[in-house]
Amino acid sequence: MKAMNLGALGWGVLGLGLALALGACDGGSSEPSAPGGSGGNGGSGGGSSSGTVLDDMEDGDSSIPEEGGRVGAWYVYNDATGSQDPPESADFAMSQLSEPRGDSTFAAHSSGDGFTEWGAGFGFDLNNDGTTRGTYDASAYSGVSFWARSGAGSLAIRVGLSDAQTSAEGGQCDPNTEDSCDDAFGANLQLTSEWQQFTLSFAELQQDGWGMQFPGIQRDQLYSMQFEVGTNVAFDVWVDDIMLVP
Numbered sequence: 001m002k003a004m005n006l007g008a009l010g011w012g013v014l015g016l017g018l019a020l021a022l023g024a025c026d027g028g029s030s031e032p033s034a035p036g037g038s039g040g041n042g043g044s045g046g047g048s049s050s051g052t053v054l055d056d057m058e059d060g061d062s063s064i065p066e067e068g069g070r071v072g073a074w075y076v077y078n079d080a081t082g083s084q085d086p087p088e089s090a091d092f093a094m095s096q097l098s099e100p101r102g103d104s105t106f107a108a109h110s111s112g113d114g115f116t117e118w119g120a121g122f123g124f125d126l127n128n129d130g131t132t133r134g135t136y137d138a139s140a141y142s143g144v145s146f147w148a149r150s151g152a153g154s155l156a157i158r159v160g161l162s163d164a165q166t167s168a169e170g171g172q173c174d175p176n177t178e179d180s181c182d183d184a185f186g187a188n189l190q191l192t193s194e195w196q197q198f199t200l201s202f203a204e205l206q207q208d209g210w211g212m213q214f215p216g217i218q219r220d221q222l223y224s225m226q227f228e229v230g231t232n233v234a235f236d237v238w239v240d241d242i243m244l245v246p
């Protein structure tokens with residue numbers, strides 16, 4: 001749960017990593033196809049019922065399901081120049097959907113505005129029990145998928161998966177050099193007011209380019225998954241049904 005500390009510190013700048021937690025098989029989590037969510041972007045046609053659920057958020061709490069070696073808490077992080085809800089100081093509980101999306105009634109939700117340095121985001125660690133932050137081995141999977149929408153119009157976000165290369169903890173980038181760490185492998189996506197399913201293969205993820213550069217994501221040593229917005233934008237982001245794709 002104390003991942004928030006990390007959020008405030010190190011992860012700063014853009015993406016971090018991935019995390020994945022699988023989990024809970026409570027009803028419906030394995031079937032992201034939802035009425036109204038048609039236009040799945042990149043969705044591999046028809047539902048990814050074969051994936052491993054990292055979090056479907058249906059229990060409403062701020063932790064990913066503790067399963068398969070995954071454990072971690074949701075947190076927000078930002079450059080401290082604007083306002084974000086929930087605030088970093090609060091527990092990041094999941095939010096109830098005003099309109100259920102298929103079997104889903106809860107999702108991760110954060111909104112805010114006024115950030116001017118690099119922005120704000122939210123995410124979760126894949127292997128952090130609150131005492132020790134370690135890596136998660138996702139090498140059995142080809143990528144991740146999730147559903148997302150914007151509650152405030154079209155919005156550009158960056159999804160990042162931090163690994164042992166781009167996280168200071170990995171000892172490969174240099175946390176003492178500005179703009180070395182935290183340039184996580186990820187992708188830039190465009191959200192709309194409609195729910196869309198995004199499927200990203202690890203192979204297609206790229207660093208943003210401002211940090212120490214590495215040839216490719218280290219999928220067997222992932223730290224976290226994060227959803228981030230840039231500066232000078234009012235945002236209202238919803239994320240649901242995050243899965244590891246075989």
Ligand SMILES: [Ca+2]
Nearest residue numbers: 059061063064
């Ligand atoms: Ca939970």
Ligand SMILES: [Ca+2]
Nearest residue numbers: 056057104106
């Ligand atoms: Ca959900």
